[in-house]
Amino acid sequence: MGALQGDGSPRRNRQVVLARRPKGLVDVGCFEEVETDVPPLGPGEALLEVRYLGIDPTIRGWLDERGNYMAGVAIGEVVRSNGVGVIVETNNPDEYPLGRAVMALTGWQTHRVLAPNEFPPVTVLPEGTRMLDVLNVLGHIGVTAYLGVNEVAKPGPGETFVVSAAASGVGSIAGQIAKLRGARVIGIAGTPEKCAWVVDDLGFDACIDYKREDVAARLKELAPQGVDVYFDNVGGELLDVVLRRLALRARVVLCGDISTYNLEGPPPPLHNVRHLMGKRARMEGFNTLDHWDRYGEAAAQLARWVAEGRIRHREHVITGLGRAPEALVRCFTGDHLGKLVVEVTPGPEAR
Amino acid sequence: MGALQGDGSPRRNRQVVLARRPKGLVDVGCFEEVETDVPPLGPGEALLEVRYLGIDPTIRGWLDERGNYMAGVAIGEVVRSNGVGVIVETNNPDEYPLGRAVMALTGWQTHRVLAPNEFPPVTVLPEGTRMLDVLNVLGHIGVTAYLGVNEVAKPGPGETFVVSAAASGVGSIAGQIAKLRGARVIGIAGTPEKCAWVVDDLGFDACIDYKREDVAARLKELAPQGVDVYFDNVGGELLDVVLRRLALRARVVLCGDISTYNLEGPPPPLHNVRHLMGKRARMEGFNTLDHWDRYGEAAAQLARWVAEGRIRHREHVITGLGRAPEALVRCFTGDHLGKLVVEVTPGPEAR
Numbered sequence: 001m002g003a004l005q006g007d008g009s010p011r012r013n014r015q016v017v018l019a020r021r022p023k024g025l026v027d028v029g030c031f032e033e034v035e036t037d038v039p040p041l042g043p044g045e046a047l048l049e050v051r052y053l054g055i056d057p058t059i060r061g062w063l064d065e066r067g068n069y070m071a072g073v074a075i076g077e078v079v080r081s082n083g084v085g086v087i088v089e090t091n092n093p094d095e096y097p098l099g100r101a102v103m104a105l106t107g108w109q110t111h112r113v114l115a116p117n118e119f120p121p122v123t124v125l126p127e128g129t130r131m132l133d134v135l136n137v138l139g140h141i142g143v144t145a146y147l148g149v150n151e152v153a154k155p156g157p158g159e160t161f162v163v164s165a166a167a168s169g170v171g172s173i174a175g176q177i178a179k180l181r182g183a184r185v186i187g188i189a190g191t192p193e194k195c196a197w198v199v200d201d202l203g204f205d206a207c208i209d210y211k212r213e214d215v216a217a218r219l220k221e222l223a224p225q226g227v228d229v230y231f232d233n234v235g236g237e238l239l240d241v242v243l244r245r246l247a248l249r250a251r252v253v254l255c256g257d258i259s260t261y262n263l264e265g266p267p268p269p270l271h272n273v274r275h276l277m278g279k280r281a282r283m284e285g286f287n288t289l290d291h292w293d294r295y296g297e298a299a300a301q302l303a304r305w306v307a308e309g310r311i312r313h314r315e316h317v318i319t320g321l322g323r324a325p326e327a328l329v330r331c332f333t334g335d336h337l338g339k340l341v342v343e344v345t346p347g348p349e350a351r
Numbered sequence: 352m353g354a355l356q357g358d359g360s361p362r363r364n365r366q367v368v369l370a371r372r373p374k375g376l377v378d379v380g381c382f383e384e385v386e387t388d389v390p391p392l393g394p395g396e397a398l399l400e401v402r403y404l405g406i407d408p409t410i411r412g413w414l415d416e417r418g419n420y421m422a423g424v425a426i427g428e429v430v431r432s433n434g435v436g437v438i439v440e441t442n443n444p445d446e447y448p449l450g451r452a453v454m455a456l457t458g459w460q461t462h463r464v465l466a467p468n469e470f471p472p473v474t475v476l477p478e479g480t481r482m483l484d485v486l487n488v489l490g491h492i493g494v495t496a497y498l499g500v501n502e503v504a505k506p507g508p509g510e511t512f513v514v515s516a517a518a519s520g521v522g523s524i525a526g527q528i529a530k531l532r533g534a535r536v537i538g539i540a541g542t543p544e545k546c547a548w549v550v551d552d553l554g555f556d557a558c559i560d561y562k563r564e565d566v567a568a569r570l571k572e573l574a575p576q577g578v579d580v581y582f583d584n585v586g587g588e589l590l591d592v593v594l595r596r597l598a599l600r601a602r603v604v605l606c607g608d609i610s611t612y613n614l615e616g617p618p619p620p621l622h623n624v625r626h627l628m629g630k631r632a633r634m635e636g637f638n639t640l641d642h643w644d645r646y647g648e649a650a651a652q653l654a655r656w657v658a659e660g661r662i663r664h665r666e667h668v669i670t671g672l673g674r675a676p677e678a679l680v681r682c683f684t685g686d687h688l689g690k691l692v693v694e695v696t697p698g699p700e701a702r
Binding site for chain 2: 068069235249254255257260267269270271273276277278279280282283285286290
């Protein structure tokens with residue numbers, strides 16, 4: 001079986017590839033669109049038609065030659081990205097059933113050939129799953145928040161939980177899970193709209209606008225007994241400010257470092273790490289990739305909470321594969337609420 | 352019962368008190384000796400004749416107005432210090448039996464009135480315990496090493512364990528416990544004599560002389576797969592160097608920050624904390640005070656190891672209460688091996 005269209009000609013794959021490496025803030029000139037034939041499927045393979053791409057800050061790290069926890073993308077290579085799509089051809093109906101929706105590292109392209117037994121695993125979605133949800137609350141964004149809060153941060157009832165990038169996918173869900181555990185939740189975000197969303201719609205107890213307020217002073221006011229958990233998505237100077245306000249036996253979860261991803265030089269040094277010793281506090285790097293065995297359990301619990309209305313989520317959808325670069329820039333310039341998603345191929349929801 | 356000598360006159364208590372706060376490196380001019388009457392004992396109290404003082408770096412923090420994990424010592428107040436001595440009078444024979452040796456926060460003085468149920472607890476030593484041992488391997492120095500290694504660092508067989516201030520009380524014992532757990536142990540110390548002691552006498556696999564060698568280059572050579580555990584007693588620039596060399600899922604135990612205790616300004620900022628995220632590593636402040644419930648178990652295991660010759664230890668004894676200030680300065684200038692101790696009152700070992 002080959003990857004043919006109805007008229008017998010090969011299907012075409014549109015891709016956005018890395019044209020040059022970004023220096024400092026990523027810009028749309030770093031990318032270009034190319035079009036190639038979809039290759040014939042080999043044994044065990046299947047063809048995915050990509051519907052949506054998750055635009056995650058971590059993509060920025062993959063654009064540098066050194067990469068981050070995964071290798072850097074080569075010049076001319078399709079940009080690595082999480083995505084969801086529908087299986088439109090298959091030589092492997094057990095693993096990849098025709099017509100089913102799956103989540104995979106699709107890359108920024110319209111079509112993706114799936115190999116058998118990939119790692120990170122390709123997830124065939126339960127029937128009836130909303131594809132957009134899987135790029136946010138029911139996928140690795142939600143699971144990152146779930147495991148970071150429940151396995152590392154472990155806020156207890158009455159503890160003060162602070163989360164940065166509070167209106168982002170991970171931040172907004174992490175804060176809500178901490179609320180479900182009984183914590184007092186304080187967000188940190190960069191616009192009045194974001195602060196209003198997490199407090200008014202998501203039920204956070206407070207939110208600090210770090211661009212307009214003195215974070216140190218506000219934290220002192222909002223958390224006079226200190227911060228028990230800091231769920232950090234941004235790193236840099238904000239991390240340093242919060243380190244000064246830690247409570248005894250505080251936990252700092254280093255989940256993201258978004259403030260530094262676009263720096264040309266090294267990130268700013270931290271002055272307040274020594275407070276970890278006085279406070280017998282813990283700071284820990286966290287990556288969901290280390291916890292794949294817990295993925296199913298986390299996603300199932302998140303699905304229950306979403307169904308019960310206990311976790312709310314929001315996607316900011318930008319339409320058109322060609323706008324993926326623009327979406328990535330917005331990831332860092334920050335004028336969006338919730339999870340940024342690119343709609344690649346409009347179409348009906350898969351089974 | 353009062354605190355009287357044989358001739359009926361009150362006993363005299365010689366004390367070393369804080370005369371002025373140190374600026375930068377502590378010096379002997381910060382202290383003065385005073386002599387007072389030992390007050391009559393109240394109900395439940397006992398009188399301790401102090402034999403030995405443990406000269407711990409943490410004392411330096413108590414000399415600053417803000418203190419550290421305990422409050423600062425006031426001007427004119429006796430310098431706070433761990434010590435051991437013998438009960439020479441008692442109104443509380445159940446808690447404080449006459450003639451028995453005890454460990455307590457004695458302070459720098461010849462006599463100390465013990466109140467009932469003190470916290471931190473006064474420890475009545477098992478009969479036959481060598482008093483010096485209790486200020487080192489069998490006391491909070493050994494217990495700090497034991498719990499820091501076994502409860503926080505948890506090095507596994509074949510893992511690389513790096514310890515700073517390797518020839519200090521805590522450092523030398525921590526390294527040996529890590530060896531007993533099967534780790535490869537690399538010390539960091541400041542003289543060739545210290546390095547020779549921990550390698551030749553204590554069995555460390557290697558030791559880096561940080562004053563004469565390039566620590567980053569030597570670590571790369573000695574730990575090409577990275578550092579799995581860093582047991583840090585010094586903080587500052589050495590910590591920053593080791594953070595760059597962490598292995599995946601490394602643990603950094605912040606046990607001491609001795610390089611910064613005598614700084615007039617803030618400690619140097621750290622540039623390499625972000626590696627915790629990439630390496631999914633953990634950095635944690637540790638203080639034995641939080642683990643009093645484990646003290647007896649730890650001390651008992653240490654006593655077995657010492658009896659079996661599996662843990663070696665060394666005390667550097669300076670004689671005379673009046674030399675306690677000089678001993679504290681040596682704690683930081685560093686020309687000693689093992690645990691610094693001041694012998695206050697020469698005399699036979701207690702029961």
